[in-house]
Amino acid sequence: MTNIFEFFSNLQLIDWVFYFVGGLMIVFSLFAVEAKKVFDSILALSALSLLSVLLFIVLKAPDVAITEAAVGSGLASAVMIFALFRIKAGEKK
Amino acid sequence: MRRIWALLITAVFVYFLIGIYLPTLPEFGNIDMFRRVSFDYISKSTTREYQPVEFKHSKGLEEGSANVVTSIVVNYRSFDTLGEVTVLFTAALGVGILASIRKRRVEFEEHRVLSVATGIVFPLILLFGAYIFIHGHLTPGGGFPGGTVIALGVLLLMLAKNEFKVTDVAKYTEQIAGSGYVLVGLIGMAIAGVFLANFFPTGIVGELFSAGVVPIVYTLIGFKVGAELSSLVSELREGDRA
Numbered sequence: 392m393t394n395i396f397e398f399f400s401n402l403q404l405i406d407w408v409f410y411f412v413g414g415l416m417i418v419f420s421l422f423a424v425e426a427k428k429v430f431d432s433i434l435a436l437s438a439l440s441l442l443s444v445l446l447f448i449v450l451k452a453p454d455v456a457i458t459e460a461a462v463g464s465g466l467a468s469a470v471m472i473f474a475l476f477r478i479k480a481g482e483k484k
Numbered sequence: 485m486r487r488i489w490a491l492l493i494t495a496v497f498v499y500f501l502i503g504i505y506l507p508t509l510p511e512f513g514n515i516d517m518f519r520r521v522s523f524d525y526i527s528k529s530t531t532r533e534y535q536p537v538e539f540k541h542s543k544g545l546e547e548g549s550a551n552v553v554t555s556i557v558v559n560y561r562s563f564d565t566l567g568e569v570t571v572l573f574t575a576a577l578g579v580g581i582l583a584s585i586r587k588r589r590v591e592f593e594e595h596r597v598l599s600v601a602t603g604i605v606f607p608l609i610l611l612f613g614a615y616i617f618i619h620g621h622l623t624p625g626g627g628f629p630g631g632t633v634i635a636l637g638v639l640l641l642m643l644a645k646n647e648f649k650v651t652d653v654a655k656y657t658e659q660i661a662g663s664g665y666v667l668v669g670l671i672g673m674a675i676a677g678v679f680l681a682n683f684f685p686t687g688i689v690g691e692l693f694s695a696g697v698v699p700i701v702y703t704l705i706g707f708k709v710g711a712e713l714s715s716l717v718s719e720l721r722e723g724d725r726a
Binding site: 453454456457458461462465466469470473474476477 | 583587616624625626628629633713716717721723
């Protein structure tokens with residue numbers, strides 16, 4: 392018990408940011424797996440990419456951060472949403 | 485039952501990652517860099533004696549880009565980047581083949597605010613994308629993110645105007661830029677004897693016209709990726725029925 396207390400009292404602010412963003416990422420990825428609609432999963436994946444951009448900037452990797460922001464949270468979700476719309480348009484007919 | 489198995493497998497993976505693999509790594513930010521190859525890359529001295537690199541002062545280095553990531557990706561490991569471009573081309577080819585099965589076209593309701601705002605924002609997005617890949621050897625970024633930003637601008641245009649469609653110009657741009665990269669490599673082979681060698685003078689570190697062929701290659705990659713991805717998104721949207 393004292394171990395846990397020491398662990399949490401030694402944390403800096405940046406560590407709190409890490410744990411908060413990492414926890415949110417785990418929550419979003421679980422939501423992406425468990426969501427009833429596929430559309431919600433795509434949005435959750437996009438949010439996951441956006442949060443990882445924050446971590447990349449904190450870890451001083453701006454190159455990766457820019458690429459992840461453009462590809463992961465922008466274009467990849469757009470492509471997936473278009474593909475989803477096409478599948479739905481084929482099913483309805 | 486499926487969930488229990490998934491939880492069990494995840495627990496085993498997490499145990500091996502955190503309990504066994506992570507303690508073998510050096511502490512974050514405390515790597516002894518002098519015993520690694522990366523030190524030669526960062527100080528730009530793989531073929532010569534070590535000299536300190538000074539921003540805006542060092543001249544005639546073997547590699548002149550201020551951004552270390554770019555100097556590794558486009559200069560020391562340029563053949564790897566050529567393979568990466570080929571992978572992206574193959575992926576776009578696969579999407580094109582899948583999208584050739586015609587279905588209903590994806591349509592959106594046109595909104596006046598969106599279409600007016602797109603007219604203002606679209607040139608700025610193009611400018612930002614071009615800035616990212618032209619300054620790829622100075623600031624973070626490069627051909628791939630710059631091209632993707634341009635493709636995102638085209639995507640915004642597609643959302644705003646229903647009849648907008650990327651024409652064949654994008655395909656020709658992609659072909660010319662992609663073969664231009666190989667051509668730069670062949671010229672390097674003719675002049676310096678190695679495929680994709682840096683045959684221009686490298687100039688002063690930190691200036692816009694420096695780093696030899698790196699800005700040329702990144703501009704070509706930016707055009708290629710931008711044209712490829714925008715035509716990919718447009719192809720995914722098209723269909724034969726309205």
